[in-house]
Amino acid sequence: xxxxxxxxxxxxxxxxxxxxxxxxxxxxxxxxxxxxxxxxxxxxxxxxxxxxxxxxxxxxxxxxxxxxxxxxxxxxxxxxxxxxxxxxxxxxxxxxxxxxxxxxxxxxxxxxxxxxxxxxxxxxxxxxxxxxxxxxxxxxxxxxxxxxxxxxxxxxxxxxxxxxxxxxxxxxxxxxxxxxxxxxxxxxxxxxxxxxxxxxxxxxxxxxxxxxxxxxxxxxxxxxxxxxxxxxxxxxxxxxxxxxxxxxxxxxxxxxxxxxxxxxxxxxxxxxxxxxxx
DNA sequence: TACCAGGTAAAAA
DNA sequence: TTTTTACATGGT
Numbered sequence: 001x002x003x004x005x006x007x008x009x010x011x012x013x014x015x016x017x018x019x020x021x022x023x024x025x026x027x028x029x030x031x032x033x034x035x036x037x038x039x040x041x042x043x044x045x046x047x048x049x050x051x052x053x054x055x056x057x058x059x060x061x062x063x064x065x066x067x068x069x070x071x072x073x074x075x076x077x078x079x080x081x082x083x084x085x086x087x088x089x090x091x092x093x094x095x096x097x098x099x100x101x102x103x104x105x106x107x108x109x110x111x112x113x114x115x116x117x118x119x120x121x122x123x124x125x126x127x128x129x130x131x132x133x134x135x136x137x138x139x140x141x142x143x144x145x146x147x148x149x150x151x152x153x154x155x156x157x158x159x160x161x162x163x164x165x166x167x168x169x170x171x172x173x174x175x176x177x178x179x180x181x182x183x184x185x186x187x188x189x190x191x192x193x194x195x196x197x198x199x200x201x202x203x204x205x206x207x208x209x210x211x212x213x214x215x216x217x218x219x220x221x222x223x224x225x226x227x228x229x230x231x232x233x234x235x236x237x238x239x240x241x242x243x244x245x246x247x248x249x250x251x252x253x254x255x256x257x258x259x260x261x262x263x264x265x266x267x268x269x270x271x272x273x274x275x276x277x278x
Numbered sequence: 279t280a281c282c283a284g285g286t287a288a289a290a291a
Numbered sequence: 292t293t294t295t296t297a298c299a300t301g302g303t
Contacts, residue, residue: 023301114284121283124300166298168286205286229284263284281303290295 002058005051006072011098012048014268015071018102021267023126026133027109029143036142039105040065043140071100073218079257088237089251089258092265101260103218107183108176109146110216111198114208115172116165122229131163152177172203191219214256223248223255233262236270 034047104110117125136147160170214222
């Protein structure tokens with residue numbers, strides 16, 4: 001067991017909202033007031049602790065990956081100072097002080113997670129993805145290790161269809177697993193380069209590439225302008241007249257944090273307005 | 279029941 | 292070149 005300090009401010013409660021809001025994700029299990037998932041190859045339990053989190057079990061590799069996973073690299077004080085000039089963002093950021101968007105540690109997990117969420121509700125996506133994780137992943141005590149690329153490469157598309165994947169998405173996921181592209185190498189490329197490589201693969205479009213930049217690589221300027229949830233959040237917080245692409249340009253250089261604050265704001269700040277009837 | 283939900287590729291016009 | 296359609300599940 002180890003104590004992992006995180007840059008302040010940090011709210012464990014707000015930062016883990018995503019793991020409770022949409023149903024069960026077998027690879028990121030909220031249980032017993034803690035987040036259970038595989039980090040650096042081992043199943044860990046991450047719980048709130050003064051000034052950060054406590055992690056069990058503990059070693060240097062786990063600590064390093066957990067830091068990144070928990071969003072330690074985001075500069076929240078700089079973001080808040082900058083957001084103070086925008087009344088809308090200031091309101092949302094103030095209500096979510098200490099929210100650090102978690103990053104998906106594994107690139108394959110990030111992409112498959114996005115594919116499962118294409119077009120369908122997050123509730124549906126979580127349900128289908130959990131069945132996939134249980135079928136092809138490795139069971140731990142509480143959580144499952146997300147299926148490896150190698151395991152999925154050897155799967156039959158028909159096996160995914162049986163879990164509720166559309167035939168098209170089953171082809172995307174197995175095709176991605178079997179593709180030549182070296183995912184770890186993408187981290188060395190600029191945003192545009194990452195997107196160009198990803199959208200060459202069947203089933204990975206601009207939306208998926210944007211979320212890869214935002215949720216896996218943690219790139220500051222990522223802005224998934226086509227995302228339905230983000231579009232709703234912009235409508236709710238900025239009003240009908242606001243153009244999502246224009247707003248993205250205006251939110252430079254904090255597009256990623258802005259997008260994630262607006263989306264979490266839908267869950268936490270304006271649950272009533274989020275119905276779209278406000 | 280029908281419609282919508284954190285898209286994408288392929289067919290049709 | 293631009294527009295339309297199919298896709299599968301879960302919630303309402």
